[in-house]
Each structure stands twice: as C-alpha cells, then as structure tokens.
Amino acid sequence: MNETTxxxxxxxxxxxxxxGLMIExxxxxxxxxxxxxxFVVGGGAFMAAGMFWFLYTIVSRGGE
Amino acid sequence: xxxxxxxxxxxxxxxxxxxxxxxLTLRRAGRVFAFLAIVVVPAAAGLAGLEEHVERxxxxxFCTSCHVMQRYGKSxxxxxxxxxxxxxxxxxxxxxxxxxxxxxxxxxxxGDYKAKLRGLRHVWVQYAGTIPxxxxxxxxxxxxxxxxxHAGARSFLESVTHKGxxxxxxxxxxxxxxxxxxxxxxxxxQVDALALWPKExxx
Numbered sequence: 001m002n003e004t005t006x007x008x009x010x011x012x013x014x015x016x017x018x019x020g021l022m023i024e025x026x027x028x029x030x031x032x033x034x035x036x037x038x039f040v041v042g043g044g045a046f047m048a049a050g051m052f053w054f055l056y057t058i059v060s061r062g063g064e
Numbered sequence: 065x066x067x068x069x070x071x072x073x074x075x076x077x078x079x080x081x082x083x084x085x086x087x088l089t090l091r092r093a094g095r096v097f098a099f100l101a102i103v104v105v106p107a108a109a110g111l112a113g114l115e116e117h118v119e120r121x122x123x124x125x126f127c128t129s130c131h132v133m134q135r136y137g138k139s140x141x142x143x144x145x146x147x148x149x150x151x152x153x154x155x156x157x158x159x160x161x162x163x164x165x166x167x168x169x170x171x172x173x174x175g176d177y178k179a180k181l182r183g184l185r186h187v188w189v190q191y192a193g194t195i196p197x198x199x200x201x202x203x204x205x206x207x208x209x210x211x212x213x214h215a216g217a218r219s220f221l222e223s224v225t226h227k228g229x230x231x232x233x234x235x236x237x238x239x240x241x242x243x244x245x246x247x248x249x250x251x252x253x254q255v256d257a258l259a260l261w262p263k264e265x266x267x
Contacts, residue, residue, distance in 0.1 A: 007086035017106050018083060020110075021106060022076065033190070037184075044114075
C-alpha cells in the first residue's frame, strides 16, 4: 500500500468517525425515542465503520 | 450532559489532525495518536452517550413522547387513590421522573435490557408497524415487580388481606392486580372524564 492510499484511507476512516460523532451530538440535543435510534443506528454505524476501516487499514499495511 | 457534549466535541477535535494531515501517522507517535483519536476516545465518548440515552429512556417524559402513551401518562394524575399507577406516582411510591420504568421493568438479572429491547421494538412498531388498538402487557404482570419494593414493608405485611393470601402472592399464583384487590391500574378509557391532580394543570 503506497502512502497516498494509506492517507486516503485514514482520512476516510477519520471522516466516518467524525460524522458518527456529529450525529451522536445532534441526537443528544433531542429528547425523543427517535433520537435513541438515530444515536445507535446512525451515529453508532458510522463510528463502527470508521473504526473498522482504520483497524483494517493498519492491519493490512502491517502485512506488506 | 454538558461534560458529555464536551467529551464528544473533544473527540471530534482530536480527529481533525488525522483527517486534515493523515501523513502524521508516518511516525510512530502519530500512529499512536491516530489510534487514540479514531478508536479509543470516540469509543469512550460513544459509550458515555449511550449511557445518557439509556437513562433518558427511563423517564416518564420519554415514554409519553409517543402519542399512544400519552393517556397512560395522564392516568398518573387521576385524583383517586384507588387507581394504582396514580397512587404510586402521586405519593412518591416510585420515583416520579422514572415512574413508568419503575413498574414496567422486570426485576431480574437481565430485566432492564429486556425492557430496553422491548422499547426498541415499540419504536419500530410506531414507525413501521401497526399500533394495536388496545395496548396490553406481553405477559400477565408478575407480583415479583410489586414485591421488589413492597416485600418486607410493614404496611404490606400487616395488611389483613395480604396476610391471608401471602403464600399465593409470593408464589405469583394470585395476582396483585386481581379485580377485587388492585385491579384499577391505568384507566385510560375513563381518564378524560376523571378529576386530575394537581388540579391547576391542564393536560
């Protein structure tokens, strides 16, 4: 994996986690059952995807 | 809440260098920082946020934010001690802010989690399913939930009626909510016609 690909992947994973955090902050300003769903399904999914993508990136780079 | 938002914002700010300058991970310290910023801090902030949301789900305001539950919330204000839910709420026999949850969780090892999972299903039904015309419990109300607080209480133990039925009450073979005992819980059919407490509040 060249440096550019690595940087792109890191930027993407960081961006996904950022998006997830922003959704979670937004959901916390709203007191409604839908906010809970938004937190778990929206925020949680983006954060998990970003973390997974980051871990996958560093693990796959280590194998090269 | 403020601390939680602060934690989430800090987590967001820590991500900025990784997103703007991913080349910092070329150095060892940068990789450690990226791991903290992308995995550790957001995970901690996310768990704290989840805890806050779960605590909110226990409030009466949360339960009654769905239209179908509003009459049940209103029934807590019925000005008649024969109405079990109203009596518990008005005399602080359950925490007023979390009254629904106090009685509608199972006092078992995984009772809270099961209650939350049922709550998720209710949200799903609210948006994607068909709300039943009559809301019913999943299973008959278990005396265990009542005895969680009342067992050992003098008022409960010394009641002549309870003394005669103690074995059946404890074995859950005779429900506390039997018609002749505490049969009126949430009289949602009549709630609009009944007097409410406090009187000055319009609901």
